[in-house]
Amino acid sequence: MTRALLLALLLAMLLGVATATGESPGITLPAGFRIEQFAGGFGAPRFMTLDPTGTLLVSTPRQGRVVALPDTDADGRADAVLTVAADLDLPHGLVFRDSWLYVAETGRVRRFRYDPTTRRGHDPTVVVQNLPPRGGHWTRTLAFGPDGRLYVSVGSSCNLCREGDRRRAAIVRYEAGGAGEHLLATGLRNAVGLAFHPSTGELWATVNERDWRGDDQPPDYLTVVKNGAFYGWPECFAWRGKVVVDPEFRGSAEVCQRMTLPTVELQAHSAPLGLAFYTGRQFPPEYRGSLFVAYHGSWNRSVPTGYKVVRVPFGGDGRPSGPVQDFATGWLQGGHVGGRPVGLQVGADGALFLSTDDAIFRISYRAP
Incomplete structure (x- = not known):
């Protein structure tokens, strides 16, 4: 062991962090945590969900597929990549309801009868049709609420414009079968991540704000989503907790008086995407109930930012109880980008799955 390596290991111990081993060198996590590659080489993974047996399912938009990644021997590595559904139009959000797998394509939502034995989807049915397709933000994310309704996020078609379709830059609610369209919240430029709080039942979203206003404005944000709110x-x-009228819309002060401020402002250009409340029991007690958020990272900031996973501690009242904390870092080193976090999913065993632009990782914990 070299003197430099020894010093680095000693420093990590003093700081109470652990450097990841195995498949992901250079990623830093709190002490006791480790990150290993679970699967890769099957396309560009995006969002994830678990099937009724606990098998991980992943969308791969550019390949037009949803795949299953079984780990039958429980060794922390996927045994196979199985096609659940193919020939899809930019699939992104995935969610199960009863025996149905709901898949958000860019212009519609379909559901498939899912066979957990073969891990195949059958009998596709269009649930929501004629969503605003593609555009500047083509991803569509899904979540089922405790009310049994389906929530769909639709990003804006542009960086900064007034949309012709009110469902753009919004979250829309439907009955499970697709009826009863209701515009839940608007003014959300690109709400990529959706998750319901496990205790309060409130909907939370990550939102990517506009570009080309400098390195630090406007902030991206994490927010509870209120019915009828304009963001x-x-x-x-x-x-910084105040409403700012964009210079390109100086005549909009009256509109901005009804703006709802976000719950947590985040560093501009972090590009927060996936989020997951930790409902498992593998991690230490202080992590339970926390919200994990994946920062995809900046592309137009003079000093790059993001490229990490953060943790937002939550209190018993269902609100953030402390500042945003780094959880997994190291994908950005010395200006070099080694990966871009995308989606998060708590596994059946309490591990945390993370998708990046080219692989799936599994974050687990063992007491040091």
């Missing part, structure tokens, strides 16, 4: 885009944005 500002495109006319205004939040900055």
Whole structure:
């Protein structure tokens, strides 16, 4: 062991962190945690869900597929890559309801009768049709609420514009069968991640704000989503707890008076995507109930930011109880990008799955 390596290991011990081993060198996590590659080489994974048996399912938009990644021997590595559904139009969000697998394509939502034995989807049915397709933000994310309704996020078609379709830059609610369209919240430029709080039943979202206003404005954000709320885009944005009218919409002060401020402002250009409340029991007690968020990372900031997974501690009242904390870092080193976090999913055994632009990783814990 070299003197430099010894010093690095001693420093990690003193700081109470552990450097990942195995498949993911260079990723730093709190002490006792480790990150290993679970699967890769099957396309560009995006969002994930678990089937009724606990098998991980992943969308691969560019390949037009949803795949299953069984780990039958429980060794922390996928045994196979099985096609659940193919020939899809940019599939992104996935969610199960009863025996149905719901898949969000860019212009519609379909559900498939799912066979957990073969891990195949059958008998596709269009549930929501004629969603605004593609555009600047083509991903569609899904979540089922405790009310049994389906929630769909639709991003804006542009960086900064007034949309012709009110369902753009919004979250829309439907009955499980697709009827009863209701515009839940608007002014959300690109709400990529959706998750319901396990205790309060409130909907939370990650939102990517507009570009080309400098390195630090406007902030991206994490917010509880309120029925009927307007979150500002495109006319205004939040900055340090106050409403700011965008200079391109100076005549919109009256509109901005009804803007709802986000719950947590995040560093601009972090690009928060997937989020997951930790409902498992493998991690230490202080992590239970926390919200994990994947930062995809910046592309137009003079000093790059993001490229990590953060943790937001939550209290018993269902609200953040402390500042945003780094959880998994190291994908950005010295200006070199080694990976871009995308989606998060708590596994059946309490491990945390993370998708990046080219692989799936599994974060587990063992007491040091």
